[in-house]
Amino acid sequence: MPTLTKLYSMEEASQHNTTDDCWVVIDGKVYDVSSYLDEHPGGDDVFLRTTGKDATDEFEDAGHSKSARELMEKFCIGELDELPPAIPELEIVSKKQGLPQKVLNFTKQYWVIPVGVVGVSAILGFLYLKKK
Numbered sequence: 690m691p692t693l694t695k696l697y698s699m700e701e702a703s704q705h706n707t708t709d710d711c712w713v714v715i716d717g718k719v720y721d722v723s724s725y726l727d728e729h730p731g732g733d734d735v736f737l738r739t740t741g742k743d744a745t746d747e748f749e750d751a752g753h754s755k756s757a758r759e760l761m762e763k764f765c766i767g768e769l770d771e772l773p774p775a776i777p778e779l780e781i782v783s784k785k786q787g788l789p790q791k792v793l794n795f796t797k798q799y800w801v802i803p804v805g806v807v808g809v810s811a812i813l814g815f816l817y818l819k820k821k
């Protein structure tokens with residue numbers, strides 16, 4: 690039968706950061722240690738210092754015994770809801786947009802060349818006829 694694990698965000702866990710209400714996150718699991726603060730052999734300040742972040746390193750550095758690891762399961766209230774890494778937004782650029790602006794401008798004004806040629810020819814023709 691599947692077990693229902695409650696998921697908490699780090700943001701939510703970080704809001705429990707007082708001596709009356711204290712949560713710690715160790716190795717992806719969330720522990721409500723509020724009732725254990727006074728009894729913890731390592732003191733309550735170590736818990737308060739690690740709220741709102743992953744305390745795995747600090748927990749491991751203290752070299753906790755097997756019995757301490759068994760005891761901590763009593764305080765486990767759920768797991769950390771780890772968000773998937775953000776997928777960078779894809780920028781959709783059409784080939785046309787990728788072309789240099791100069792080329793784009795030129796293609797927009799392609800009519801200038803034939804009109805220019807016709808205009809110059811007309812002027813030259815007019816001058817030629819006038820000379821005659």
Ligand code: HEM
Nearest residue numbers: 720730731735739744747748751752753754757760761764
């Ligand atoms: C639910 C979580 C925790 C439980 C149940 C727990 C329990 C214990 C226990 C039973 C001891 C006595 C030594 C042993 O048996 O290993 C201990 C010592 C200690 N703990 Fe924790 N602990 C927890 C989390 C933490 C965290 C998150 C830190 C650090 C941020 C920490 C820091 C220490 C330190 C520094 C000692 C050594 C105290 C000394 O020997 O002077 N503990 N802990």
